[in-house]
Amino acid sequence: MDTKVYMQDLGLKAKKAGKEISRAESSKKNRALFKIADIIESSEFFLIAENKKDLDTGRQNGLDAASLDRLSISPSVIKSMVAGLKQIAALPDPVGEISDLCYQPSGIQVGQMRVPLGVIGIIYESRPNVTVDAAALCLKSGNACILRGGSEAIHSNLAIASCITRGLEEAGLPVEAVQIVATSDRSAVGELITMNQYVDIIVPRGGKSLIERISKDATIPVIKHLDGICHVYIDDKAELEKAINIAINAKTHRYGVCNAMETLLVAEGISSTILPLLAAIYLEKGVELRGCLKTCSLIPQCSRATDEDWQTEYLAPILSIKIVHDIDEAMEHINIYSSNHTEAIVTEDYSRARRFLREVDSSSVMVNASTRFADGFEYGLGAEIGISTDKLHARGPVGLKGLTSLKYIVLGDGHIRQ
Numbered sequence: 444m445d446t447k448v449y450m451q452d453l454g455l456k457a458k459k460a461g462k463e464i465s466r467a468e469s470s471k472k473n474r475a476l477f478k479i480a481d482i483i484e485s486s487e488f489f490l491i492a493e494n495k496k497d498l499d500t501g502r503q504n505g506l507d508a509a510s511l512d513r514l515s516i517s518p519s520v521i522k523s524m525v526a527g528l529k530q531i532a533a534l535p536d537p538v539g540e541i542s543d544l545c546y547q548p549s550g551i552q553v554g555q556m557r558v559p560l561g562v563i564g565i566i567y568e569s570r571p572n573v574t575v576d577a578a579a580l581c582l583k584s585g586n587a588c589i590l591r592g593g594s595e596a597i598h599s600n601l602a603i604a605s606c607i608t609r610g611l612e613e614a615g616l617p618v619e620a621v622q623i624v625a626t627s628d629r630s631a632v633g634e635l636i637t638m639n640q641y642v643d644i645i646v647p648r649g650g651k652s653l654i655e656r657i658s659k660d661a662t663i664p665v666i667k668h669l670d671g672i673c674h675v676y677i678d679d680k681a682e683l684e685k686a687i688n689i690a691i692n693a694k695t696h697r698y699g700v701c702n703a704m705e706t707l708l709v710a711e712g713i714s715s716t717i718l719p720l721l722a723a724i725y726l727e728k729g730v731e732l733r734g735c736l737k738t739c740s741l742i743p744q745c746s747r748a749t750d751e752d753w754q755t756e757y758l759a760p761i762l763s764i765k766i767v768h769d770i771d772e773a774m775e776h777i778n779i780y781s782s783n784h785t786e787a788i789v790t791e792d793y794s795r796a797r798r799f800l801r802e803v804d805s806s807s808v809m810v811n812a813s814t815r816f817a818d819g820f821e822y823g824l825g826a827e828i829g830i831s832t833d834k835l836h837a838r839g840p841v842g843l844k845g846l847t848s849l850k851y852i853v854l855g856d857g858h859i860r861q
Contacts, residue, residue: 446626450634453589453622454641457562460619461587465559469536471614472583479610480528483575486606487521493602494571501595509699509758513569514596524575527826531579534824537844538585541852549861552854557847559585561643564635565828566591566657568649571599576819576826577646578607578621584846587620589642591635593649594627601625636661646829646841651756666841668806668832670756670782671701673814676773676799678790679712683720685811686713686789690721692813693787695728699758701830702785702807702817706753706763708773711737714766718742725762734764741766753780770795774802781805783832785817806832806839 464472483490494516501511537557544554563586567573574590581588592600604623611618624631636645636657645665647657654667675693677686693704709718714737722742725732732738733748745764752763753776767773770788777786787809788799796810807817817840819827824842831837837845 444626444628446628446630447634449626450624450631450638451641453624454562454635454638456619457587457589457622458641460617461559461562463617464582464587464620465538465561465585467585467616469538471616472536472585473532475582475610475614475616476528476532476579478613479575479579479607480525480532482606482609483521483528483603484525486602487518490516490521490599490602490606491518493598496598497571497596504595506595510569510595512697513699514571514599516571516599520572523820524572527576527820528579530820531583531826531843534583534843536583537847542849544852544854549858550855551858554852554854555849556852557844558850560846560848561586562641563588563644563646563828563846564591564638564642564663565589565646565648566632566635566653567647568593568653569596570648571596571603573648574600574603574623575607577828580826580828580843580846582611582616582620584843586846587622589622589624589635591624591632597627632657633660636663639663644846648829664836666829666831666833666837666845668701668782668784668830671703671758671784671830672705672754672756672780672782673702673785673787673817674706674708674773674777674781675704675787675789675814676708676767676770676777677710677713677717678770678773678788678792678795679710680792680795681710681713681717681789682791683713683717686717687721687724689787689789689811689813691724691728693815694725694730694762695760696813696815698760700815701756702814703758704762704787704814705755705757706765706776706780708765708767708776709738710770710773711766711768714738715741718764718766728760730760730762732762732764735766737766738764756782770798774799777803777805784830785809785814787812787814806830 732745734745785807819840827840
């Protein structure tokens, strides 16, 4: 197969389907989403069987536990897919929404209308559930999409894609609106990110090396984040039990995700009380601890952290811990080492909480909540196509509105400019 010809054909079909999807009624798009949800739910055994092929191959190829976890499709993952589809169907359709319509001195009315971006190319690794999330969000926001999953999940992604195709067909929408790149040839990625005539936006989801490569080589705008170096700061005005629950959940709920805490910052005034308690729980759960000199003096099992540790997204049961003097030192550390993804403060001091919200420059900033909430589903977006740490167009979890843009509209009644 000639990869260039194959990808150009996908692009041409997506462009054509995108025109039809962009003008589809909300009821028709929602019907497709419900159809896809029903088909996925009834295909549980098929999806798990196809996923097992990928898991078996992954184990043979030496994939680590975190990678296998991201690759796995379980009954609970399928339930989450179905719930996400139904939640997206229930959300207001942003396409055609008019805002800020007002009269100008000339008598014309000027406002803005939300419109689809067009064709979205999504490149991702491991997680097959991204196939469903991406397809659903693109469909509801009136966009066509070309999905290129990792070769390690090829059977899982093609199985899910077959469910999506059936749902689109049964709802009377073009099946080319959601297309899976069926080749694992890496040159397909190079083609996808340079097909300016067909593709309007690229969204990479995966490891830092993948996203860096896409950002460097793409000739199409990219929505991205590179790292998820997330921090939790426990203030000396924190409530002890609340702080422990948040710090444990932020790190151990899941390790291989971008919104897991990688560095814990603890105010000096509370460190001798809370750190031994936290350390006992972390060590029981098998978390390796690396800390500053003061932390090591409180936790004998803690090894000394290096400057590299503060800059590392572990995606594993490893945690960096630093004792800081106060909120100012905590924010200074965050502003130096953060990847601008998600940061949280645990405190009962209202003024400090407000300062943290205002002064920490990340796409999600939280008070008294686990960083694990930095997720499109948890934010009520239904799902997310990715998280953006950029400041243009979309920032944070990118849901339906992040997959649209605004155009100006003008309403007149024979008005001419004087």
